Amino acid sequence: MTATPDISIIILNYKTRGLLRQCLRGIATSNDAVSKQVIVVDNASGDGSIEMVEKDFPDVTLVASPVNNGFSSGMNLGLKRAHGRYVALLNTDIAIMDKPFDRLVQFLDQHPSVGLAGPKLINPDGSVQYSCCRFPEKLTPLYRRTPLGKIPFIRKKLQRFVMADFTHNENRTVDWLLGAFVVARAAAVEKVGLLDERFFLYFEDVDWSRRFWAAGWQVMYVADVDVVHYHKRQSAENPGLTGLFSFPTNIHIQSWFRYLAKYNGVPLPIHPQRTEP
8 A cells, every 4th residue: 555645746837848847856856855746737738748747757647638727727636636645736937945845844744723834935036025915905906917006005005915014034824825836734625625716827826725714724924944936927927007908917807806706795714913904
């Protein structure tokens, strides 16, 4: 009988073969002591990613989706194959080094009330990314995608939304974590459920974090563990009003409306370090 791995690492790929190779190499050479199951879900990339994984990483569990049904659907394919005590969801643009999985597993082992955790994400230049946020207000996405965000009192709201008032140098509970790299307790996922596939892209991480809180599990930003994230905000590539007509922004807006509809009239979860947006 196969032993249960400490952590199942799920990487979702869509047309990023080079980044996927780099991410997998980082995992293979990170020298983590914990036992790992590595799963790659390819969302119909058609760029040779599948062949590369089969040839260069034969120990990786490969899930080849014939269609791209979005982030939530792809990650769920991996979650259904995972059998670790913990499950990590990774983007391909995460650079793995310095034993992050050892430290995250140790943290979660020591904090049984935490259901979802995320490391500090840093830019290649060493600056901190805003990867933990407060729950959005109804108009937060509009403010972020239009010149309205430059109005002083709205700019202040947006700074609070991304927790720019937080040093990012201490572990603390947060409203939600960016889905680029999160680690969930498998026992918590059984109660919370998989990602909501109504969200093709964007807001699935907000929704999942909110559901962890609602189910009684803490969501924790772990500043003690840091990884490099080559972050690219596709929905913000076209600034100003013209950006509202780009494909990523349209997907973002659709997810925003679905989020608003899902939580219309539902009170926000309460936790000790939560303050109003």
